[in-house]
Amino acid sequence: MNAKMILAGAVLSVIAAGCANVSRSRDTANPNVSGATLAMQVCSNCHGRTGNAVSPNFPNLAGQQETYVAAQLHEFKRHTREDPAGFEYMWGLSHNLSDKQIDELAAHFSGLKPERQPVEGKPAQIAAGESIFSSGVPAKGIPACNTCHGPKGEGMATFPRIAGQHYDYLVKQLTVFQRTNQRPEGTIMKTVAHELTRDNIENVAAYLQAMPNR
Numbered sequence: 001m002n003a004k005m006i007l008a009g010a011v012l013s014v015i016a017a018g019c020a021n022v023s024r025s026r027d028t029a030n031p032n033v034s035g036a037t038l039a040m041q042v043c044s045n046c047h048g049r050t051g052n053a054v055s056p057n058f059p060n061l062a063g064q065q066e067t068y069v070a071a072q073l074h075e076f077k078r079h080t081r082e083d084p085a086g087f088e089y090m091w092g093l094s095h096n097l098s099d100k101q102i103d104e105l106a107a108h109f110s111g112l113k114p115e116r117q118p119v120e121g122k123p124a125q126i127a128a129g130e131s132i133f134s135s136g137v138p139a140k141g142i143p144a145c146n147t148c149h150g151p152k153g154e155g156m157a158t159f160p161r162i163a164g165q166h167y168d169y170l171v172k173q174l175t176v177f178q179r180t181n182q183r184p185e186g187t188i189m190k191t192v193a194h195e196l197t198r199d200n201i202e203n204v205a206a207y208l209q210a211m212p213n214r
Contacts, residue, residue, distance in 0.1 A: 121206020
């Protein structure tokens, strides 16, 4: 075996070792890569390394309900969640995830700590939104948000944590529930959001975004 063949073999060995390094892999199609690794190597690009997204285009996942995160990943994988902000990124990323990886991703983000972020809404919006969160809109039969999402907006099982979520993201999702069928699993929210005015939506979003700062 000449020197060139030996060198080529050594290079191939290094490449193979790199590909086999599942602790730093970005391969969502490799079932041996853990959910925690995918969270750091892939998901962090949009949702932040701590699960607190810088861009309001992407939801904060830190402290999110484990059951809820798993359910959403399964919906993306099945292509049953069709809102633009989701399918543009998540259909492809979730396509090859195993059930085990989904469970690990959900556990990972659930265990992260939500961070305090600058308040995005105006004081008047926040005050009006607090009333909707705590009491709903009785005149329209709209229930209080805390009935399902908890007294601190922390969520419960399949009902997500909404406290500290980005204002823009909350407005977009409430609008999706109100006007489209792009999130078919959210039938409860579609009913709740149906009678909300644009001001209602913006006010409650402002309050929820500010909650960790209050």
